[in-house]
Amino acid sequence: MANNSKSQLDYIKDYFKANPNKDLNTTKIKGIIxxxxxxxxxxxFEDCDRGIRSxxxxGWLIKVKKGCYKYDPNYKSDDKTSHDFPGKIKKQILKRDKYKCVVCKLGKKEGLDLQIDHIIPRDRGGKSTLENGQTLCSRCNFLKKNMSMNSLGKKIFQNLLKQSIKKKNTEMTKIAKEFLKLFKKYNLN
Ligand SMILES: [Zn+2]
Structure with missing residues (x-):
């Protein structure tokens, strides 16, 4: 009698568990499963390849190389959602953001590369989820990364704003305000 509560993923897991610490090629094992x-x-079985990838x-399987995975009972991976966005989530984020940078609203049409960014950075516990992802162009992503890496960044621009207002430098005031808006938008402190 088959156990109805056993999911497709369970079948994959059982196979890997029965063959621990072996490099297994998806093409070879999927027929068996x-x-x-x-x-x-x-x-x-609907999509065995996808099941293995998921x-x-x-973080349940170790990728040895393309199409080849290993189950190590002693392997403790970090939660994979704290790492890179899975391809599926990336596509959902791009679609939701209409294939445009959420900051400058430019995109591929304007010749900019689009990247998926963690709103709350990974090193602060941000997950690779739809909610924590946003589309940024390479330019805005670069700015964000460099500002968040530099804890003095915000102070620098607050200072710049103060100075430029004092000196009535409207161009500088504008730039400083733009940057501070970014800090506010991304909650960078
Ligand atoms: Zn942008």
Whole structure:
């Protein structure tokens, strides 16, 4: 009697658990897993490759190389959601942001590369989720990264603003205000 509560992912997990610490090629093992699933449930396994990839993205499997994974019972990965955005989430973020940088509203049309950025940075516990992702062009991403790396960044621009107002330098005032707006937008302190 097949256990109905056993999911497709469980079949993949069971196979890897039965073969720990071995480099397993997806192409070689997926037929075995699919057949086992078919014989126990009478149903076709939908997308074994994707299942294996998702276990890797969750940090459950180790990627040895492309199309080759390993299960190590002693391997403790960090939560994968604190690392890079999975491809699927990236696409969702791009779509939601209409394929434009959320700061300057420019995009590929203007010749800018689009990147997916962590709103709350990873080193501050930000996850690679749809909610914590945003589309930035390479230029704005560069600015953000460099400002957040530099804890003095905000102070520098606050100082610049003060100085430029004093000196009635409207151009500088404008620039400083723009930067401070970015700090506010990204909650950088
Ligand atoms: Zn931009």
């Amino acid at each position: 699919e057949n086992q699933y078919l014989s126990e449930t009478g149903k076709r 276990l890797y993205q969750k």
